[in-house]
Amino acid sequence: MSESIRFDDKVVIVTGAGGGLGRAHALLFARHGARVVVNDLGGSAHGEGANASAADRVVAEILESGGQAIANHDSVTEGDKIVQNALDAFGRVDVVVNNAGILRDKSFAKMEDADWDLVYRVHVEGAYKVTHAAWPHLREQNYGRVIFTSSTSGIYGNFGQSNYGMAKLGLYGLTRTLALEGRKNNILVNAIAPTGGTRMTEGLIPASVFELLKPELVSPLVVYLGSEQCQDSAGLYEVGGGWVGKVRWERSLGAGFDPREGFSPEDVAAQWGAIANFEGAAHPADNVEALKEMMANLQRFAG
Ligand SMILES: NC(=O)c1ccc[n+]([C@@H]2O[C@H](COP(=O)([O-])OP(=O)(O)OC[C@H]3O[C@@H](n4cnc5c(N)ncnc54)[C@H](O)[C@@H]3O)[C@@H](O)[C@H]2O)c1
Numbered sequence: 442m443s444e445s446i447r448f449d450d451k452v453v454i455v456t457g458a459g460g461g462l463g464r465a466h467a468l469l470f471a472r473h474g475a476r477v478v479v480n481d482l483g484g485s486a487h488g489e490g491a492n493a494s495a496a497d498r499v500v501a502e503i504l505e506s507g508g509q510a511i512a513n514h515d516s517v518t519e520g521d522k523i524v525q526n527a528l529d530a531f532g533r534v535d536v537v538v539n540n541a542g543i544l545r546d547k548s549f550a551k552m553e554d555a556d557w558d559l560v561y562r563v564h565v566e567g568a569y570k571v572t573h574a575a576w577p578h579l580r581e582q583n584y585g586r587v588i589f590t591s592s593t594s595g596i597y598g599n600f601g602q603s604n605y606g607m608a609k610l611g612l613y614g615l616t617r618t619l620a621l622e623g624r625k626n627n628i629l630v631n632a633i634a635p636t637g638g639t640r641m642t643e644g645l646i647p648a649s650v651f652e653l654l655k656p657e658l659v660s661p662l663v664v665y666l667g668s669e670q671c672q673d674s675a676g677l678y679e680v681g682g683g684w685v686g687k688v689r690w691e692r693s694l695g696a697g698f699d700p701r702e703g704f705s706p707e708d709v710a711a712q713w714g715a716i717a718n719f720e721g722a723a724h725p726a727d728n729v730e731a732l733k734e735m736m737a738n739l740q741r742f743a744g
Contacts, residue, residue, distance in 0.1 A: 446668045448475030452531040453667060454524070456480045456517045456571055457541025459495025461639030462590075465656035466538055466663045467499055471508030473664060478527045478534075479503070480513040480541070486640050488543035488559050517541045517567030524574035536586045536667040537575045539568035539612070544641055546601040557604045564608035568615070576628075585628035586667045589616050591677060593634050596688060609634075613677055620675035621727075629674040631666045634688070635659040636681030658683050691722045692731075697738035 448470060458467040459481025471477050479499045483492030496512035503510040511530045515522040517539070527534045543563050545556035572587055579585025594602045595609030616632040623630055638646065638654040646654065662680045665671055677688045696712035698704035709716070725731035 444473060446473055446665065446670055448473050448536075448668070451535040452476045452478070452527055452533050453536040453538065454478040454480060454527055454534060454571065454575070455538040455540055456523070456567070457482075458538075459483055459499055461641060462635055462637050462656045462659050463538070463540040464499050465637075465660040466540060467510065468503060468506075469657070469660040469664050470536075470538075470667065471503040471510055472506070475509075475536070476531045477503060477508070477510040478513050478523065478530070479510050480515065480517070480523050482514060482516045482541070484543070486544055488545070488563055516563075517571050518562055520567065520570030520572070521574040523571055524578070527575075528578070533582070534575050534578050535582075535584060536588075537572055538588045538590075538663060538667065539571060540588075540590045541567055542590065542641070544602075545604055547604075548601050549603045552603060560604040560608050564605070565611050565615075568612055572615075572619070579623070579628045580626045583627050585623065585626070586671070587619065587623070587628065587630040588663055588666050589613070589630070589632040591616075591632045591634045593636070593679060596634055596677070596679075616677070617675050624674060629666075629671065631671075631674060631676045631678065633659070633662060633666070634677065634679045636679075654682050689724050689726075691719060691724055692734075693717060693719050693722055695734060697734075697741060699742045700739055701742055 453470045453475040455463050455467045455477060457463040458479040467477050467479050479496045481496035483495040484490045493514045496514055500510045500512040513523050513526045524534060541563060543560065545560050547556055568589055589612040591613045592609035595606045598606055613632050616630050620630040636654055637656040637659050638651040639656055643651065659680050662678055662685050679686050679688055693716060696715040698708060
């Protein structure tokens with residue numbers, strides 16, 4: 442198979458790359474010529490403990506197959522250290538794959554502050570810290586690719602994952618704004634919502650399906666999004682089991698009321714069919730497009 446997508450002069454940070462999806466991403470980036478910073482704290486799936494061997498093993502795998510990589514064992518909540526490590530070892534950073542994650546599943550009724558906070562800290566603050574530390578370097582060199590790891594649990598909701606869903610959809614909000622802020626410096630920012638058979642999903646997915654959902658079936662999308670060839674930004678992609686698709690916002694045509702008169706809850710009830718009906722729906726791509734319909738309503742009744 443030809444490999445036209447190459448990273449020979451590029452440095453890629455993959456967080457949480459000591460196992461699961463991150464390991465598969467790191468191995469594939471390395472196979473395509475990248476110098477890879479394999480970050481992993483090596484804790485449990487619930488965010489307890491630390492163990493250097495997870496990242497070290499993946500680095501050994503990469504080196505054995507002729508690739509270039511270093512291990513980093515810092516928590517993503519200390520993202521500046523990870524980026525500094527990349528700069529010290531390889532002199533630059535081009536791609537950041539924010540992949541590290543944990544679960545603290547509990548129904549909302551049983552959710553404790555510690556579960557809420559830790560999930561926020563690893564997924565959101567961690568991704569923020571790593572990306573924020575890399576950002577000035579990406580801007581300076583007028584090149585960068587950033588990938589955030591969202592989840593269908595954030596997009597659609599999932600019982601027992603209020604903390605995780607909050608964090609995962611938060612990362613898509615971050616993606617959308619960083620895509621706008623990064624564009625003029627050729628920094629493209631995308632998010633994935635993966636499904637893979639890893640320790641995180643073991644026991645949650647039926648064993649026969651788990652076997653088929655190989656982490657390696659997520660990484661080709663991540664490597665593509667991390668490449669120069671990819672020119673799209675602000676996207677959200679569901680990926681897993683050998684399938685990839687793009688997700689976008691959809692909004693109904695809605696109902697307009699006379700802003701001079703105001704409107705009542707009963708008016709809302711009477712128009713509910715139009716408000717909640719997606720026939721002929723719009724797909725606003727940005728804030729300006731999103732506000733057009735509201736502005737049109739103001740104009741409709743102006744004067
Ligand atoms: N597996 C799935 O189906 C699935 C679905 C949706 C989203 N995700 C997301 O994909 C990412 C990878 O998950 P996975 O399934 O490979 O799970 P995993 O547990 O195998 O991998 C996560 C890795 O992140 C590391 N990590 C945790 N906290 C860290 C920290 N503070 N600093 C550095 N590293 C840390 C862990 O040690 C682990 O190696 C996560 O963000 C997860 O939320 C996975």
